[in-house]
Amino acid sequence: MIADKTYEPVEPLRLAFLGLGTMGGPMAAHLLRAGHHVTVYNRTAAKAEAWLAEVGKHPQASMAATPLEAAASADVVLSCVGNDQDLTEVTTGPQGGFHSMGRGTLWVDHTTTSAQIARDLAALGRAKGITFIDAPVSGGNLGAINGVLTIMCGGEQAAFDRVAPVLRAYARAVTRLGDPGAGQLAKMVNQICVAGVVQSLAEALAFGQKAGLDMHKVIEVISQGAASSWQMANRGPTMVDDRFDFGFAVDWMRKDLGLCLDEARRQGAVLPVTELIDEYYAEVQAMGGGRWDTSSLIRRLR
Template identity: 65%
Template sequence: MSTENSQAKPRRVAFLGLGVMGYPMAGHLARAGHQVTVYNRTKAKADQWAAEFGGKSADTPRNAAQDADIVISCVGNDNDLRSVVLGESGAFAGMAKGTTYVDHTTASANVARELNAAAGEAGLHFVDAPVSGGEAGAQKGILTIMCGGDEAVFADVAPVLAAYGRAVTRIGGPGAGQLAKMVNQIAIAGMVQALSEAVHFGQHAGLDMALVLDVIGKGAAASWQMDNRGRTMVEDRFDFGFAVDWMRKDLGLCLEEAQRTGVSLPVTALVDQFYADVQAMGGNRWDTSSLIRRLRRLTDK
């Protein structure tokens, strides 16, 4: 089941985590007419958001979640997610029975299943809903959202998520959203490495790579990565986009799940090590397309 930019009736929403993704996502909810209360580990950021968008800020996830129809989070990893969900000050402790928790963190399928079970025991609903589209997608409100959870619960929250989601799709049961995001990251890793090799090869062959990319981008080699990262690779610009540190975190989740299920991911494992090389070059915060800098360094040796 999928929805694309559906109109939602105003709801009371708590949003936990105001990083580069969460801050604009929560903003889109406020602009769509929802009553939004935000929580952030650094409270000054939550107060700033409330002043900018006219919502409220809370000092704990529990207080943010009180009286909310839907609680949404976008934090860093499994442990960050547990810290805002569980415990005396966690969101679950403040949520009324029958309400829904939606998590946009790129996390493990295991933690999604764990929190879905905990939600069920507390009389709550849980949807794992990782996103694709990066910071730019969050700012423009055009993210792709991959959801795992009960079909009826998804149908209830999907119109709200459409405030910042171009496509909001239920993939399957608990954990299915996280598994779909892993598929997404595996595909991206291979494409970025291939594009890096193609651009690097063409430059050393003396080709006008801006022209070449324009030509082959109209054929079978066309991709989002080529359209959005090919030219910046040619120009050696990487101070934007999805950071290498984040990609390594995501690929680590992919490799852990593959090991657990006995699936071979040889290209993914290799590209993960290439990203480790980029980190060693000081590229922790460079965009993922910076893989080409590793190739350039090897060629220059």
């Protein structure tokens, strides 16, 4: 489930982790390996049972039937769910964790959501004595498995300082960027950048292939120069080989770009290239590629 990693010494805490998808499962496992007590919850209980089996029925690992139950005895609750609606359900829904958390506890949310829901939950939490931190991540499933995610946080400085050592169990960079919502805004910046790089890479590789070049060799050469990027190093070879059954799904990227475009309209910002690439991803979905990796943009050009 996860790669070996050396964890910094931290005081063991009682943690709840909600959402055991391709990202959440490895992240929760790193927390367990780091020495914390981890109670997990997943909407599909079978995933929580499978996670417990994968960690070897660890004595400090358990599962809960609801977010309410998982959060009841936690010092820190962490979530990695699907979208704004899912986050609302696990926080303030009928069985939401906010209803059972004690004063002085923290909620750290790794979901990519709107900035507004982060602000709203921070305000609701404050009224209950709960501190909410929005903490979206970048690095994909491999980053979660290897414990090298980048985490962008919005929230109070004191709470961030308290929880940052916990988050470093699965991150190589944990940064506070401002007040509640700032983490989500930074993640939008990240996704705008990623979309542009992937589209440019798709065009370049498709061009080189049509020109008859050995694109694996071309990638090897140009990745040593100014054109180098994470996407080129990690997705370039698989794009050349037409492999997309892994990674960050197109469906999720469209959700994220929708958040970016909505926020841009609120801010009066102009994102013409992002709007165009979002349309390109819609074409990939129409081709049946909703679950393909985002690098599948190149399929449009073949």
